[in-house]
Amino acid sequence: MLFRRFLPSLLSLVSLFQPLTTQAQQRSAQRPIPTRTSPPPTITAAETVPAADQWLQPGDRLQVRLTGTSGAQATFLDGQPLTELLPGQAQGQRGVYQGTYVVRPGDTLQNRTLRFQLLSKDSLVAIAFSKNTVRFLSPNVPQLARTKGELAYLNYGLGEDRLGGAKLGYLDSAVALHLTGRVGNQYRVQLSQNHTAWVPQEVVRLLPPGGFVPSSLTGSWSVQGDSAYDYVRVPLTQRLPYRSQLLTEPSRLVVDIFGATSNTNWITQRDGLQALGDVMYEQLQPDVFRLVLHLRHRQSWGYHIGYRGNMLEIRVKRPPYKLQLRGLTVALDAGHGGTNVGATGRSGAREKDLTLAIALKLQRELEQAGARVLMTRTTDATVDNGDRVLLLRRLNPDLLVSIHVNSSGNATVQGTSTYYRYVAFRPLSAALYAQMRATGLAGFGNVGSFNFGLNGPTEYPNALVETAFVSNPEDEKRLANPQFQQRMAEAMRKGLVQFLRQSRAPGLRGWFGKQPAEE
Numbered sequence: 001m002l003f004r005r006f007l008p009s010l011l012s013l014v015s016l017f018q019p020l021t022t023q024a025q026q027r028s029a030q031r032p033i034p035t036r037t038s039p040p041p042t043i044t045a046a047e048t049v050p051a052a053d054q055w056l057q058p059g060d061r062l063q064v065r066l067t068g069t070s071g072a073q074a075t076f077l078d079g080q081p082l083t084e085l086l087p088g089q090a091q092g093q094r095g096v097y098q099g100t101y102v103v104r105p106g107d108t109l110q111n112r113t114l115r116f117q118l119l120s121k122d123s124l125v126a127i128a129f130s131k132n133t134v135r136f137l138s139p140n141v142p143q144l145a146r147t148k149g150e151l152a153y154l155n156y157g158l159g160e161d162r163l164g165g166a167k168l169g170y171l172d173s174a175v176a177l178h179l180t181g182r183v184g185n186q187y188r189v190q191l192s193q194n195h196t197a198w199v200p201q202e203v204v205r206l207l208p209p210g211g212f213v214p215s216s217l218t219g220s221w222s223v224q225g226d227s228a229y230d231y232v233r234v235p236l237t238q239r240l241p242y243r244s245q246l247l248t249e250p251s252r253l254v255v256d257i258f259g260a261t262s263n264t265n266w267i268t269q270r271d272g273l274q275a276l277g278d279v280m281y282e283q284l285q286p287d288v289f290r291l292v293l294h295l296r297h298r299q300s301w302g303y304h305i306g307y308r309g310n311m312l313e314i315r316v317k318r319p320p321y322k323l324q325l326r327g328l329t330v331a332l333d334a335g336h337g338g339t340n341v342g343a344t345g346r347s348g349a350r351e352k353d354l355t356l357a358i359a360l361k362l363q364r365e366l367e368q369a370g371a372r373v374l375m376t377r378t379t380d381a382t383v384d385n386g387d388r389v390l391l392l393r394r395l396n397p398d399l400l401v402s403i404h405v406n407s408s409g410n411a412t413v414q415g416t417s418t419y420y421r422y423v424a425f426r427p428l429s430a431a432l433y434a435q436m437r438a439t440g441l442a443g444f445g446n447v448g449s450f451n452f453g454l455n456g457p458t459e460y461p462n463a464l465v466e467t468a469f470v471s472n473p474e475d476e477k478r479l480a481n482p483q484f485q486q487r488m489a490e491a492m493r494k495g496l497v498q499f500l501r502q503s504r505a506p507g508l509r510g511w512f513g514k515q516p517a518e519e
Contacts, residue, residue, distance in 0.1 A: 051131070053132045076101075082098060113131070146204065147172070186201065215260070225274055230315075233313050362401070401465060417447060
């Protein structure tokens with residue numbers, strides 16, 4: 001009975017608080033529920049691959065890489081997609097995106113940085129730009145250039161090491177080049193339809209737009225000799241790029257002229273030829289004209305290619321009058337010097353001092369044998385390698401020996417070695433190596449295709465001698481010993497004598513007559 005008496009009062013009390021509870025619930029329902037949001041995407045790196053200024057033409061691939069937040073959507077170049085790599089493809093790293101775009105005809109891009117975009121799942125965007133610029137070339141407006149300076153050259157590709165890129169060959173000045181690409185400071189050159197090369201930026205000057213792709217017909221050409229050289233002269237309408245190879249067995253010089261097509265109807269061979277035998281040509285491709293010049297002597301003594309106006313002239317050197325040291329002009333190059341110290345041994349022996357000491361001793365040895373000796377340096381002077389090459393070109397020696405000392409990060413490596421670039425000059429390198437081994441030095445090898453500046457000239461046989469390893473304690477003692485320096489100088493003199501003997505054709509009594517014996 002008591003409960004029934006108080007029930008209406010309790011119900012009234014509940015109804016009194018019910019609107020308050022409902023309002024609280026409504027306010028709670030209207031308040032937003034906190035949500036966990038992702039951090040905005042970030043880009044830590046955005047670059048072209050390779051990371052260098054580039055020129056590209058239709059058909060080339062523009063490659064890019066972006067590093068940033070993983071799991072996002074990445075684009076470049078106004079919407080081109082990038083693909084995120086699996087960690088196993090990116091050395092375990094997440095958030096690495098890569099993309100490729102093949103340039104199409106009609107694409108335009110003028111030395112512009114590239115825009116990258118990273119879009120998260122929450123539609124948040126990060127934007128970055130490449131440090132390097134990209135240009136799309138138009139085939140309808142060829143980019144032309146001309147070589148400049150006395151030591152312009154072409155490289156096979158973009159590879160680099162301490163000796164530079166692998167060289168295709170040297171060119172005369174003002175040679176016309178068709179540029180079809182660029183990576184960093186190297187321009188791609190379209191030599192012919194099927195041949196490309198690369199040329200350093202510092203040895204060319206760009207021409208204004210409006211030129212035609214270099215090409216020429218060949219005229220009828222001539223072969224003749226004077227008192228010093230044999231010459232081949234091929235008329236062209238402009239200076240085209242070329243490549244040469246000096247081959248053996250049989251001994252012959254092969255020269256390819258890129259962009260040239262034959263209109264040669266005869267080859268006039270005049271009197272006075274002494275170094276050249278049969279001469280002929282081939283049209284290897286519609287835009288590659290090849291000259292094949294057979295040499296009368298087993299050992300080539302060098303050649304020079306250049307232009308007189310638009311006439312390509314190949315000057316072929318003859319053997320010395322007598323194949324002996326007496327009367328021979330020998331150039332000696334003491335490596336390094338001045339501020340260019342070179343390698344240093346543990347005991348402090350310096351390459352620049354050792355090479356000069358050995359070269360001066362070899363100079364005395366050769367002069368006592370009757371040779372005329374030309375030195376690239378006789379003191380502790382700084383001489384640029386390019387300046388040495390130009391000096392030797394002017395002095396025109398019969399041959400060159402460049403003297404160095406070797407070094408290795410492994411102190412146990414020791415021995416002597418010789419180096420040549422052109423296979424036709426290998427006999428000089430091999431003869432020097434054999435005599436250096438006779439001093440008791442261990443053999444490190446006779447190395448070919450050596451891309452060193454002093455081995456580059458084709459005008460005279462040349463070889464580089466790495467006498468021994470200054471990084472090896474035993475070799476360093478030998479190198480610093482004046483008596484052993486003298487032994488090495490005598491060995492190199494004997495190596496030159498051996499080379500001269502081997503240069504005489506079998507069954508002949510020398511070039512002009514009987515050769516005197518010498519040791």
